[in-house]
């Protein structure tokens with residue numbers, strides 16, 4: 001059979017356009033990311049100094065450093081993960097390994113998805129009502145961490161669930177076939193295999209939590225504190241809120257502009273470091289359980 | 293020879309789907325039985341009857357009798373199911389070692405079942421690795437991850453893992469279909485060795501393999517057992533037209 005030459009040409013052209021387009025878009029996105037990073041670095045690098053990182057803010061937050069906001073953010077990220085990670089992983093295990101298929105399971109999954117879509121300011125209001133007022137924690141690191149933890153929960157649950165789902169069922173069957181109980185099988189076989197992917201959820205959650213302002217607004221964040229928090233019942237400053245404050249309120253917005261960019265840079269770098277650390281951790285575990 | 297396993301008029305439904313249709317079959321002790329048939333005909337489903345793995349699939353209904361050493365294994369107390377699963381080893385299509393060291397993979401079944409005597413475990417691991425003809429290849433790297441082994445070695449490790457708790461029956465679901473010809477040959481040699489001590493059922497899509505390793509062959513089609521006989525007989529003069537069509541490749 002003779003195939004027309006023109007058809008081949010058309011196919012080639014179509015491919016070239018499609019590949020070119022998608023390559024262009026993906027390069028464009030990367031370029032945009034670098035542009036943002038470059039912008040922040042360029043604007044912020046000037047104020048970065050040892051003092052900026054380790055000193056208290058002074059002169060109505062136009063001078064000095066952002067040390068208390070760094071400390072506050074680290075506490076809040078750690079606190080929220082301490083709550084959200086174990087709870088979320090356990091919930092994910094329940095949904096994927098224990099819950100029987102049916103309306104209840106569907107409902108739980110639906111609610112988890114809905115929770116992920118709730119605007120973060122709502123979490124803030126809820127956190128204030130429940131943790132600050134109802135449970136009487138007041139505006140505190142504890143209340144803020146729990147609120148941020150709630151925000152992170154759906155992410156951790158979903159990624160855990162997906163990670164467990166991707167573990168081939170024959171691993172479970174092989175363990176049962178050797179007389180292993182369900183719990184033993186999950187602990188010794190399923191979780192270790194799923195761990196690298198579960199850690200992805202942790203990465204995503206940390207990224208989300210560290211940048212949020214709305215949930216901490218009413219639950220923990222302080223405009224300015226003269227000293228570092230000394231217990232989980234204290235208020236704290238936090239980078240995103242500090243950034244918000246010095247760039248929107250006060251009488252000297254222009255004067256504190258460089259401080260704002262410096263703060264943004266520090267926030268970005270912290271998120272980056274946490275992400276890289278988590279990715280390294282994931283690769284490390286991933287190698288340990290490498291599939292072939 | 294006594295029958296090790298027997299099913300009497302077994303029907304299995306996945307929800308509305310009738311996957312096994314009145315299967316009656318007796319499998320002699322210390323023999324290798326091959327189950328053949330086109331994809332989706334119920335071979336794996338039939339295999340999973342013997343260690344009650346189908347119980348784990350929701351909405352499964354089973355009627356009829358499944359006997360092991362004359363006892364109906366669907367009438368035993370639920371607390372005895374773990375014991376049943378220990379006496380029936382299983383090997384899967386894709387090698388699936390646990391994310392552990394080579395040593396711990398073989399020791400898994402012992403540890404699960406509460407054995408903690410280390411010298412006993414060590415002996416048992418060596419013994420079963422030798423049985424699975426893997427010992428010489430791995431004796432210097434027992435502490436290494438099982439994932440570092442080749443696919444064929446992993447599959448022999450999975451066989452060793454199943455053997456470690458001394459089952460009497462071994463179920464193999466296409467154990468060599470993901471392996472190269474040399475690894476496949478090793479697995480087949482191994483099956484040949486093992487049948488002195490165990491009763492083996494193997495599902496395979498490879499007619500030559502069924503011919504080489506098995507004493508008996510059962511041909512399944514659309515949930516029915518069409519024919520069951522000595523392998524020689526099945527491959528030289530099958531009594532059913534469908535069987536002949538299938539094994540000669542004139543099928544469908």
Ligand SMILES: Nc1ncnc2c1ncn2[C@@H]1O[C@H](COP(=O)(O)OP(=O)(O)OP(=O)(O)O)[C@@H](O)[C@H]1O
Pocket residue numbers: 306309311329330331332333334335336337338349
């Ligand atoms: N968990 C399940 N739920 C519903 N139907 C199932 C399930 N497992 C298998 N089936 C159906 O039962 C039939 C038999 O499946 P089975 O896996 O036993 O076939 P098989 O002979 O092993 O096929 P293959 O050679 O492809 O492995 C198929 O039609 C399949 O679709």
Ligand SMILES: [Mg+2]
Pocket residue numbers: 335336337465495
């Ligand atoms: Mg099958």
